[in-house]
Amino acid sequence: MRARAHSSAAASECQTRFAELVARGATPEVNVVWLRWIADARLILALMPKALVLPLLLLVLSGTPQAGPLTDLERHRLISHLDMTEHWLVDEVSQLSPEQLAFKPTPTSWNILQVVDHLVVVGPIYWQDLQKAMQGRPNTARRSGTDADILWYGVDRTYREKAIPSEVPAGDLRDMRQGLEAIRKAHAQLREYIKTTSDDLRSHVVERQGSDAYQWALLISTHEQRHILQIREIKASPTFPTR
Secondary structure, three states: OOOOOOOHHHHHHHHHHHHHHHHOOOOHHHHHHHHHHHOOHHHHHHHOOHHHHHHHHHHHHOOOOOOOOOOHHHHHHHHHHHHHHHHHHHHHHOOOOHHHHHOOOOOOOOOHHHHHHHHHHHHHHHHHHHHHHHHOOOOOOOOOOOHHHHHHHHHOOOOOOOOOHHHOOOOOOOOHHHHHHHHHHHHHHHHHHHHHOOOOHHHOEEOOOOEEHHHHHHHHHHHHHHHHHHHHHHHOOOOOOOO
16 A cells, blocks of 8 residues: 545545544544544634634644654544554444445445455554564664555545555455454454554564654554545445345
């Protein structure tokens, strides 16, 4: 996968999710963590009450990545995004019928069960990529993208790409509950690492992405977010089963 330049038109799904979170009682102060990561003034203006726009913009525009152990704010950003995608995925798929899970908009499309199967397959692979990067020597070479690029990879599906062969779902997943449990366990492993590590993620590179390890940890979550949007696209198909 490769994070690419974003399109502001792709923000609509992210706006929808923010509205859903607020409707459930979550406050802008709570959700500001992952909104800050979107790092686009136009989207911020569309999402936030005017009284919160200026301080949020100052947060967006301040600071650059620094080598060294994760700061409390960096840990909070990663965990908040991971929590968001975990709950969002459950919301999207847990109540679907077998017919809905098996529906394909086109003969060559993935169905929703295959999308979740893909997330199950890549979880251990992405974790290994992160661990391999941290076992390598520190590397201060310029990265191929920014944190904002990684975030926009999760919300902008303008550019589509095929999964590499080792990450294509094999069709082994039959029970959605088992799939969600496997993803939850992968999240728990990553979440615990983020909470407790003293590693310098910014000084290590994940070669397949050309990103630093901190960005890769974020990409694990934004990749899932990207596929949640794919699931929403499937559900929005005119021929999607009603039950």
